[in-house]
Amino acid sequence: MKILLETRHLTKHFGEIAAVEGxxxxxxxxxxxxxxxxxxxxxxxxxxxxxxxxxxxSGSATLAGYDLVTQPEQVRSRIGILFGGDSGLxxxxxxxxxxxxFGRLNNMEExxxxxxxxxxxxxxxMEEYIDRRAGKLSKGMKQKVAFARSIVHNPDIMLFDEPTSxxxxxxxxxVHEFIMDCREQGKTIVFSSHTMSEVEKLCDRIGIxxxxxxxxxxxxxxxxxxxxxxxxxxxxxxxxxxER
Amino acid sequence: xNFRHVxxxxxxxxxxxxxxxxxxxxxxLIPIVLMPLLFTFLGxxxxxxxxxxxxxxxxxxxESDTAxxxxxLEKQVFADFPxxxxxxxxxxxxxxxxxxxxxxxxxxxxDFADLLARGEPYTLTIHYDQSDTxxxxxxxxxNQAIQSYSRQLVQQRLTDLNIDPQILEPVKxxxxxxxxxxxxxxxxxxxxxxxxxxxxxxxxxxxxATDLVAGEKERATFEPLLTTQAGRxxxxxxxxxxVALFSFVSIIxxxxxxxxxGIISPSFFTMADGGGSMSFFIPPxxxxxxxxxxxxxxxxxxxxxxxxxxxxxxxxxxxxxxxFLTFIAMVPGYATMMMQPEDLRPLMxxxxxxxxxxxxxxxxxxxxNYAYLGIGLATSVVYVILSLMLAAWMFNKEKYLFRx
Numbered sequence: 001m002k003i004l005l006e007t008r009h010l011t012k013h014f015g016e017i018a019a020v021e022g023x024x025x026x027x028x029x030x031x032x033x034x035x036x037x038x039x040x041x042x043x044x045x046x047x048x049x050x051x052x053x054x055x056x057x058s059g060s061a062t063l064a065g066y067d068l069v070t071q072p073e074q075v076r077s078r079i080g081i082l083f084g085g086d087s088g089l090x091x092x093x094x095x096x097x098x099x100x101x102f103g104r105l106n107n108m109e110e111x112x113x114x115x116x117x118x119x120x121x122x123x124x125x126m127e128e129y130i131d132r133r134a135g136k137l138s139k140g141m142k143q144k145v146a147f148a149r150s151i152v153h154n155p156d157i158m159l160f161d162e163p164t165s166x167x168x169x170x171x172x173x174x175v176h177e178f179i180m181d182c183r184e185q186g187k188t189i190v191f192s193s194h195t196m197s198e199v200e201k202l203c204d205r206i207g208i209x210x211x212x213x214x215x216x217x218x219x220x221x222x223x224x225x226x227x228x229x230x231x232x233x234x235x236x237x238x239x240x241x242x243e244r
Numbered sequence: 245x246n247f248r249h250v251x252x253x254x255x256x257x258x259x260x261x262x263x264x265x266x267x268x269x270x271x272x273l274i275p276i277v278l279m280p281l282l283f284t285f286l287g288x289x290x291x292x293x294x295x296x297x298x299x300x301x302x303x304x305x306x307e308s309d310t311a312x313x314x315x316x317l318e319k320q321v322f323a324d325f326p327x328x329x330x331x332x333x334x335x336x337x338x339x340x341x342x343x344x345x346x347x348x349x350x351x352x353x354x355d356f357a358d359l360l361a362r363g364e365p366y367t368l369t370i371h372y373d374q375s376d377t378x379x380x381x382x383x384x385x386x387n388q389a390i391q392s393y394s395r396q397l398v399q400q401r402l403t404d405l406n407i408d409p410q411i412l413e414p415v416k417x418x419x420x421x422x423x424x425x426x427x428x429x430x431x432x433x434x435x436x437x438x439x440x441x442x443x444x445x446x447x448x449x450x451x452x453a454t455d456l457v458a459g460e461k462e463r464a465t466f467e468p469l470l471t472t473q474a475g476r477x478x479x480x481x482x483x484x485x486x487v488a489l490f491s492f493v494s495i496i497x498x499x500x501x502x503x504x505x506g507i508i509s510p511s512f513f514t515m516a517d518g519g520g521s522m523s524f525f526i527p528p529x530x531x532x533x534x535x536x537x538x539x540x541x542x543x544x545x546x547x548x549x550x551x552x553x554x555x556x557x558x559x560x561x562x563x564x565x566x567x568f569l570t571f572i573a574m575v576p577g578y579a580t581m582m583m584q585p586e587d588l589r590p591l592m593x594x595x596x597x598x599x600x601x602x603x604x605x606x607x608x609x610x611x612x613n614y615a616y617l618g619i620g621l622a623t624s625v626v627y628v629i630l631s632l633m634l635a636a637w638m639f640n641k642e643k644y645l646f647r648x
Contacts, residue, residue, distance in 0.1 A: 051471045088464035092263040105472035
């Protein structure tokens, strides 16, 4: 499996606080890697670094062959993100305009962009409301627009930071389906969550992150084997539940 | 910086804000409609007040209401004042005044004619309500009439004594206006416009600035935006130009409203000049420099507003911080409001905000010093660069960008 994302001792300090401490992992093409950790464990900081929003204090990472620190623009051309449960759309722009804005900022040509929006509208069944303002759309419709926006430039790598946080059952299911679709298309996926069941359901491999450190990583089956057949929740509590 | 990305961000932001009815309403519609209404009410109110002050109702006390005294007052003292109307005499002066039946009640000594013939002074008592603004204004007219009548009497007495009345005027004062024909400006505009423009510039871009960074953070659109291929500087400049544009649009709307108001109710502008002319002349060079300085000031505020919006954790927090800018603009605006162009000091042209106010005041006042205006323009350009550097620094600082 070709490795598309690799971090090496990735570290981020905010003053005295070590948010992420020497994280190393790699993710192959078409693989879903889950970062499992409690709130404040360092998942969002890791993903923000991978998305080039934060500069690592030390360590490095390569995404689609580009260095995170020295080639941030090239890295951004190969990633798509879906952060948090909110769809994060511009309410006064139409669904198509929302998608087009991100396509243009990702250097897509107008003709190519138009074709891509039509394609995405078809894929996500948005044709009926593609020219309607985002503020007038239902939550489910908005979610689809956000999905389309994140892949408008056809990125190789997708970063999902707790994408189901605060969502109801239906919306959560939509996110899961979207992640599975991305995997089927051969995209490399890093997915953060604190929900055991969805990590277990979606991820090929899991990294358990605790106080900024990656304390274990393996497939779900591999982790069970490592921890004498315990279930994921028990493994997680054993590794990250020391304060309880 | 990628100019294509700047243009994409700018176009999107303009479209987004232009679709926001609330912003359009507060930034465009209200000034254009509200200003003329305000001027009409203020100007109309002033006109009405002046009219009321000029129309004076007077009554005599019952004791003074003799044919002789009536003739003295109506035919001699107030003969040249047709707006002074004599009413029926009153028994109780205070009551008549407080009941607004008349504005003044006069009392004249009944033997005034004898005193006058003997060359002795007689007493004319004026009853009025000092707390009544109109009565206080009308009192000036009454005094003017009485003094004019007294002067006539003195002149007559001197002539009767074969003395030239000019003996009372040892010095004859002649005033010559050394200023150019059009110079002198408009007092009201010179007082108000620099203050109004500085405040408008400080507040005009606030809705856009709040929405464009703090608003984006809150709506969760900011992080996806930062992961596009557009660099941070391109995003910032696109947003910065939008804030500056809406700041100017807001000023233009306000000034349009003021102009319409000035056309509908010119008395608002001329009232400080005592109803004088509204015409004034600004040399084109000075006008151009002043406009450039105002534009630069708008750009400085746009950068500061974006820096503050970047610092804020939420939309509400940004609104709170940004509201202080209004006070910052008010201080130098009010501090220099009564200053004349001659009072402006070179140092003022180095101080941000004060340089724009001073330049505008100088141009409107017609006392142009191009060296000072040049300093004002040069320092404005420096402040634009510094403020933009501050905004860019804030926009690149992780601890401010991701404070939430």
